[in-house]
Amino acid sequence: MGKVLEVYEYPHPVLKKVSLPVDKVDDELRAFLDDMLETMYASVGVGLAAPQVGVSKRIIVIDIVQDSEEGIRGEPLYMVNPEIIWRSEEMICGEEGCLSIPGQRADVDRHQMVRVRYLDYHGECKEVLAEDYLAVAIQHELDHLDGILYIDRISRLKRSMLLKKLAKERKEDEEETQ
Ligand code: NI
Numbered sequence: 001m002g003k004v005l006e007v008y009e010y011p012h013p014v015l016k017k018v019s020l021p022v023d024k025v026d027d028e029l030r031a032f033l034d035d036m037l038e039t040m041y042a043s044v045g046v047g048l049a050a051p052q053v054g055v056s057k058r059i060i061v062i063d064i065v066q067d068s069e070e071g072i073r074g075e076p077l078y079m080v081n082p083e084i085i086w087r088s089e090e091m092i093c094g095e096e097g098c099l100s101i102p103g104q105r106a107d108v109d110r111h112q113m114v115r116v117r118y119l120d121y122h123g124e125c126k127e128v129l130a131e132d133y134l135a136v137a138i139q140h141e142l143d144h145l146d147g148i149l150y151i152d153r154i155s156r157l158k159r160s161m162l163l164k165k166l167a168k169e170r171k172e173d174e175e176e177t178q
Pocket of ligand 1 (some may be wrong): 097099142144
């Protein structure tokens with residue numbers, strides 16, 4: 001079992017940094033992978049990237065099956081040094097949210113399928129052909145490793161509306177707790 005780490009929120013500068021590759025998958029890294037997974041489940045997210053917990057390393061975890069209300073957990077994917085090696089021409093558009101931008105959602109265009117190469121929990125080289133929701137989750141989390149948030153992929157107008165709403169809700173939360 002891992003421990004729950006702090007999730008950094010927009011506009012923390014660590015979210016804008018480009019992450020570095022991991023040298024090797026050892027016990028120390030696996031302990032961090034466990035912490036990332038616990039943090040993701042505790043935050044009710046379907047994916048988490050290392051920069052979101054303040055670590056600029058190329059690591060993501062994903063479980064698109066997880067549903068905390070129902071107590072359901074799927075088979076989590078641990079991806080170390082993930083690389084998209086193929087993208088479909090076909091695109092899909094779906095609503096995305098992010099643990100680092102709480103309470104907000106927006107439609108984002110993504111490739112409908114991607115082929116990803118990565119190191120798994122045991123340091124073995126794996127490939128997966130992902131489609132639809134899983135492909136979207138992988139592209140969203142991989143963006144984090146390059147300092148890109150989903151709000152960087154929507155129009156300037158939509159982004160400024162979303163950020164205004166975020167600021168307003170944060171202010172309301174602050175006032176409530178005072
Ligand atoms: Ni995110």
